Structures are given as structure tokens and as C-alpha cells.
Amino acid sequence: MTAAGPQPGQPVVFRNATVLTMDDSHAVLTGTDVLVDGERIAAIGTGLAVPDGTAEIDAAGGVLMPGMIDTHRHMWQTAMRGYGADWTLTQYFVYYYLTWGKKFRPQDYYAGNLLAAIESIDAGVTTTVDWSHGLQTTEYADAAVDALESVPGRFVLAYGNIHQGSWEWSTTPEFRDFYSRRIDGKGDMLGFQIAFDLPGVEGFPEKATFEVARELGVKVTTHAGVWGATSDVGITQMYEGGYMTPGTVYVHAASLSPDSYHKIAATGGFTSISTESECNAGQGYSPTWKLRRYGIPVSLSQDTSVWWSGDIFNAMRATLNADRAMEHFEAHGAGNTVTNHILRAEDVVDYATRGGAKALGLDSVVGSVEVGKKADLVLVKNDDSPVGFPILHPYGHVVFQAGRGDVHTVVVNGTVVKHDHKLVGVDLGRARAAIDETISYLQAEHGPEEWENGMHPEIPSHETLANPYTYREDASTWKESE
């Protein structure tokens, strides 16, 4: 291997890895080699013979797994990374839907998408759904796709526009023209979904958008079961209209009735669960503990970097936390003790890889480490970290021990896009310049006071309980040292 790392087009072999295949049997292989030749995984085995000129990556002490998949991220909002850390969902809606969201220009979409796309591949997220819901015109959509296509990741553009009814924008000639110009025929590197929500508008005008999706042969993704925004009414409209079709993605699905969950399960729907989002913003309690009972398949997502990040390690960890927390909470309420967990580290790794591939109709393409699949791979390995060893429970290691800083190598569609902890051929400076320009523009539009206020919403009044006990120094083992 040259000092520059594997070159484009050069076959690559990972040597001596612990491999989480995520195949149907969830085989975990140790001391195993994985050969990537062209776009695909060419061979898996021990002591593999490889073609002349193959680049070798020492994967000993590391975990090789399928590239992770984020099925719902508002990538444009990465331009404002972290700005809404203390927001509720209401504040988010007021900010983006009703006030400042409309100020974004196409170049701001470009900036946010570019940074988010780079963040994805850096973190081992090889497929990201760009839930792009502020595309005021197709000029915005062109900017969004320009950014995605300039980064060597796999993406799905989920086209949406919160500033109009979906039945308005989705039925225009411009929308059709955009689809044929930029999406149709792009294959599995740039997929497409139509993204809109069903708040229960009388007369079900969204029917027109479902018809467009049907004509184009593309799937729908929708924020469903979001407390205060979308409810069982939207699910009923879809069901009665015959639009709950297989492959529809229900994002959050946090606050629905048993009847709606049964409908999702029975019609071949998938969910996209953003546990950090549901736990912080208020869509409803992150629902994997319910979805398991209905047999509804789960994929993971991080929603938006205006609060959180593009880090699917966090999504896996948060999902296990929320699911187990609810199990314990429910049990304690009934006076019981949970002695065995149902949801395992293995399950959330599946949600983050194979689950995402299934939700996006890409299961025959990516999502597992199997010969013949496209090579989207992540090597988690950090020889300089005290957290890098021992690796005793590889799933548990990935979920609770590792983080995106431990992503050593990333392969997308057979090309090494990150090697030895460094992105390959990615110009972060270009993204930084674009973001700087966007932030200067947004700050000027807001003015200094509005800009600060937007970040620091009012804290509601809350009281500390009166304590019936009084502190007495002689009753404590603690003594103040002067």
C-alpha cells in the first residue's frame, strides 16, 4: 500500500477483521479478510488470495461492518449546526416553518447539504436520506443535488417543500422536469422519495401527491405520529385512499393509536426512528418498544444537526437507552423487575445498517457484508485509543464503546472515501467557506439580538420542592474544610 492510501479503482482487501456481516444469519466472522474489487464485495474468507496491485488494509483489532444508513436527515439545516440545542419542536416549527426558514437561499441549501454530506461519510454513514423539505423552487433542489453529487456518498433526495401544500408543488411541470433532469436514471447512488406530511387537511388534497409518486414509481416518506402535528387522521386518510403502500417510510411514528400501528405493519411500511430527536423535541416517546410488539421494521435517523449530529453511533445508543428505559419504567410501575432485556446491541446495529437498506428498497444493493453486494463498508478501529480494546462483544463495542472518531476507513460503492481516519479527496475548506458565507448572511438577516434570542428560548418557571429536612452539620460526615 502506498503512503497515499488506496487509489480510486484499485482493489482493496481488509485483512484479519472481526466482521459483522449483518447477513440473514447475522454471522460474526473473526480473523477474516474482505476483498473489494470494482464496486462490489468480491470475496470474504481467511487468507484470501487477491489480485496483483490490491491495496491492503490491516483490520486486525477492528470491526468491519456495513456502511451505516440514515433514513431521515434535514441536511440543509446542518448550515446552522447546534443552533437549536435547547429548542422544543414548537420552537423548531416557528423558526423554520413560519419565520426564518424561508430566508434560506439556494446557496444556503448547498452549504448545509455539502457539510452534512461530508459529515455523513466521515462518520461511516454511507447512505443518507436528505429529507429536504424547504425546496421553495427547483432552483433549491438543484442546489441540494449539486452538493450531494460533489461528495462521494450514497444519497436519497427526499423532495419536499414546507412552504406550500404538497399538492401544489408536486403537480407542477417544474417538479417533473427536475425529476427527469436530475434523478431519473441515476441508479442506486442517488435515489428519490417524495417527502410531505399529513396534518389532516380536510378533503385530503395530498391525494394528488400520492398520485404523482405512483406515476413516477417513487416512495413516500412522511413525518407520522408527531405529537401536535400529525396524527391517526393522516394515517386514516392514507389507508382509506389506498396509499399506505409497501416501502412507505413513517418518520418518528411516535404517537399513533394501536390501529394505526397495525395498518403500518399490515401494509409493508417501514419506520425511521430518530431517538435523540423524539426524546428531546417532543414528537412522542421514541417508539421502538411499541413497534417491536407490532412487528414494524425499524431504521434509524438523526433528523437534523440544528440540534444533534449526523452520528449514527448516537442513534444506536440512544435507541437502546430509550427502549430499555421504557421497559424498566413500565415494569417498575407494575411493581416488577426486568431481568432480561429484549432489545440487544445486535438489534440496533441491524436497525442502523440492514434496517435502513430495507426501508429504502436497497436491500439487494447494500446493508450487509456479503459477496456480490455493493461495497459500502466501515472499519471501526482506533489503535491509538484506550477504547480500542479489548473487543469482546463486537456489537456492544460498536454501540456503547466506539464513536465516529473511531471510524478508520470508509468505502462507498467500492471507493475508499476515508482512510486511516482521514477523508480522501474531500475539500473541507470549500464547505467551510460556503458555511461562513451562509452564517454571515443569516446573522445579518436576523440582526444580533434576534440571532441570540433564537438560540436561547425562555426557560419556563419551575420550582424546587420544599424540603422537609434541614441540614445539620453535626448529622453529616461532611465537614467544611477551611
Ligand SMILES: [Zn+2]
Ligand atoms: Zn424530520
